[in-house]
Amino acid sequence: MSRISAIEVDQAPAASQELLGAVQKKLGVAPNVFRTMAHSPAVLQAFLGFGEAMGSGSVSAQLGEQIALTVAGRNECDYCASAHTILGKGAGLAEDELAANLKGEAGDAKAQAALTFASQIVENRGVVSDEQLQAVRNAGYSDAEVVEIIAHVSINIFTNYLNHIAGTDVDFPVVSSRQAA
Numbered sequence: 001m002s003r004i005s006a007i008e009v010d011q012a013p014a015a016s017q018e019l020l021g022a023v024q025k026k027l028g029v030a031p032n033v034f035r036t037m038a039h040s041p042a043v044l045q046a047f048l049g050f051g052e053a054m055g056s057g058s059v060s061a062q063l064g065e066q067i068a069l070t071v072a073g074r075n076e077c078d079y080c081a082s083a084h085t086i087l088g089k090g091a092g093l094a095e096d097e098l099a100a101n102l103k104g105e106a107g108d109a110k111a112q113a114a115l116t117f118a119s120q121i122v123e124n125r126g127v128v129s130d131e132q133l134q135a136v137r138n139a140g141y142s143d144a145e146v147v148e149i150i151a152h153v154s155i156n157i158f159t160n161y162l163n164h165i166a167g168t169d170v171d172f173p174v175v176s177s178r179q180a181a
Contacts, residue, residue, distance in 0.1 A: 004166035006035035015041035019048060032171045033079060033159060050155050059148040061091040063114060067152040069101035070115045072177050074122040077160035082172040102177065113139030114149055121153045 009020045009030055016038035020030045037044040054064065065088035072080035081102055088098045097107055104119045106112040117136040120128050136146055162168070 002167045002169050004036055004039070004168075006032035006168065007038055009035070009038075012038040013041050016044050019044050023048070029171075031083065032168050033083070033163060036162065036166050036168050047155070047158070050151075054148065054151060054155070057148045057151075058142070058145050059114075059152060062088070062093055063111060064152050065091045065093060066097075066101040066106060066111055066115060067118045067149060068156045069098060070104045070118045071122055071153055071156035072160060073102040073104060074119055075157065075160040075164075076177045077163050078174060078177050079163040079168050079170050079172075080156060080160055081175040081177040082170050085175045086172050102175070110139050110141075114141065117146075117149060118153050121150065122157065126150075 007016075009017055009024070012020060012035070019041065020034060020038055023034050024030045034044065034047075037047055055061070059067075065084050068080060068084040069088060071077075072084060085098050085102075088101070089095075093101070100106060101115065104115050106115050113136050117128070117132065120132050133146070136149070137143075141149070
């Protein structure tokens with residue numbers, strides 16, 4: 001049950017209406033998580049800007065979705081598990097890979113190293129050992145990519161926490177994050 005409502009586009013602050021219009025144009029709909037963020041135009045703008053910037057990074061869209069699923073699984077966020085399953089399909093990931101990613105697992109060794117690192121970041125609240133950092137580097141990730149993995153984890157923690165606190169109603173086909181347990 002929603003505790004912070006997803007506001008209707010025409011009821012949002014003017015600055016948020018413009019941003020939500022852009023989301024609707026791109027996705028065909030303004031998902032509840034965006035309409036919840038829309039209470040604060042600053043938050044919505046920051047989130048959208050972060051996503052746009054990460055889209056031009058070194059980490060692929062596929063790996064970004066795999067990280068999002070891993071973080072959703074670790075934080076038991078059904079909203080993000082559901083949304084990123086759809087987005088992951090759109091990025092070209094197979095059903096079985098998406099289910100594995102929610103558990104922090106990948107079929108590819110290099111992707112697995114990134115998901116293991118992402119899981120360690122979540123589980124240890126950002127405190128990783130020299131060995132854990134070296135393991136992701138040894139898998140072939142540059143320092144730029146490592147920083148981007150950290151950024152992907154961070155923005156997904158934000159949406160996981162927002163959805164937990166807000167009680168955002170899932171407006172995608174529901175995927176249970178508990179299957180990751």
